[in-house]
Amino acid sequence: MDDLDKYIETRKEKSPTFANGFDKGYEQFKIGVLLKQARQEAGLTQEQVAKKLHTKKSAISRIENHAADIRLSTLENFAEAVGRSLRLEVA
Numbered sequence: 001m002d003d004l005d006k007y008i009e010t011r012k013e014k015s016p017t018f019a020n021g022f023d024k025g026y027e028q029f030k031i032g033v034l035l036k037q038a039r040q041e042a043g044l045t046q047e048q049v050a051k052k053l054h055t056k057k058s059a060i061s062r063i064e065n066h067a068a069d070i071r072l073s074t075l076e077n078f079a080e081a082v083g084r085s086l087r088l089e090v091a
Helices: 003-014 017-040 046-052 057-065 072-081
Strands: none
Touching: 003 017, 017 057, 017 072, 046 057, 046 072, 057 072
């Protein structure tokens, strides 16, 4: 465990509010990263995905960088546009 991981764990132990916010924020960040990776692996630009989804490049950027409150249908459409499928898991 590196210093950052230790710091995060210490903050989580001391502050339930921090722990709650951190975990939710991390999940949203991770979704954006996965979407961006899928797009890049498909060899597509944000502009190309935007055209497929009939939206603007700025909307794709917002999805990839601020993945809060994305509709499930938007995730499904994005995945389809980059040649992937969406798999949802409740754990």
